[in-house]
Amino acid sequence: MVSINCDMGEAFGLYRLGDDEGLMPLISIANVACGFHGSDFNHMRSTVRLAKRYGVKVGAHPSLPDLQGFGRREMHMAREEMTNCVIYQIGALKGFLEAEGMALSHIKPHGSLYGMAARQPDIAHAMCDAADVFKVPLLGMINTLHETIYTERGHAFMSEYYADLDYSDDGFVIIKRQYEAKDPDKAAERAVQAIKTGTTVSVNGKTVAVRADTICVHSDTPNAVAIATAVREAVKPYLSAN
Numbered sequence: 225m226v227s228i229n230c231d232m233g234e235a236f237g238l239y240r241l242g243d244d245e246g247l248m249p250l251i252s253i254a255n256v257a258c259g260f261h262g263s264d265f266n267h268m269r270s271t272v273r274l275a276k277r278y279g280v281k282v283g284a285h286p287s288l289p290d291l292q293g294f295g296r297r298e299m300h301m302a303r304e305e306m307t308n309c310v311i312y313q314i315g316a317l318k319g320f321l322e323a324e325g326m327a328l329s330h331i332k333p334h335g336s337l338y339g340m341a342a343r344q345p346d347i348a349h350a351m352c353d354a355a356d357v358f359k360v361p362l363l364g365m366i367n368t369l370h371e372t373i374y375t376e377r378g379h380a381f382m383s384e385y386y387a388d389l390d391y392s393d394d395g396f397v398i399i400k401r402q403y404e405a406k407d408p409d410k411a412a413e414r415a416v417q418a419i420k421t422g423t424t425v426s427v428n429g430k431t432v433a434v435r436a437d438t439i440c441v442h443s444d445t446p447n448a449v450a451i452a453t454a455v456r457e458a459v460k461p462y463l464s465a466n
Contacts, residue, residue: 261295
């Protein structure tokens with residue numbers, strides 16, 4: 225059985241990004257921005273309250289400290305500094321969760337931090353060091369350091385499939401600064417393929433291995449609600465109870 229997760233809560237101050245109200249009823253778990261690539265104290269609180277209203281579990285979506293670049297520019301940070309950066313962000317979100325009587329569900333790094341943790345051992349270990357504090361599962365991708373280091377360190381690991389992103393020939397998602405609208409029906413078809421066959425097709429037409437413990441959609445994709453609606457309908461037979 226699978227779940228649907230969404231990166232969200234990424235508005236900042238007076239700036240709005242994504243239709244969280246439209247997306248929340250369609251998902252199982254929310255990856256909530258913690259202030260370093262998007263969000264702030266008011267938006268964290270309101271996103272947590274919105275998730276509570278719909279019975280959606282909330283995990284932390286920590287980032288590199290790159291608000292201007294939306295966390296999609298790499299930075300060099302040593303393991304301990306990265307660990308502290310991540311603990312700081314998760315701690316803020318956890319405070320708002322406790323204020324609403326909710327528990328922290330999981331941790332999923334955002335953007336370039338996600339990619340760095342997939343291939344840089346020190347960064348993968350930094351994510352585990354933070355998870356040691358909060359004792360929740362980590363989200364990531366198979367056939368990367370997400371899978372090998374997270375599991376070696378004894379952390380529960382949930383493998384993601386991205387319904388609204390393109391894959392490279394090596395089986396990793398292609399992280400860009402901005403994303404264009406996607407065909408909802410195609411995204412739904414790819415999600416079902418990932419569940420049933422454990423494969424997807426890269427941008428160059430190569431079949432690559434994936435595992436869909438949870439299917440991700442992004443709130444900042446222009447037609448995110450249409451994608452999430454189509455994906456949810458297509459994978460309904462495989463959805464776990466929230």
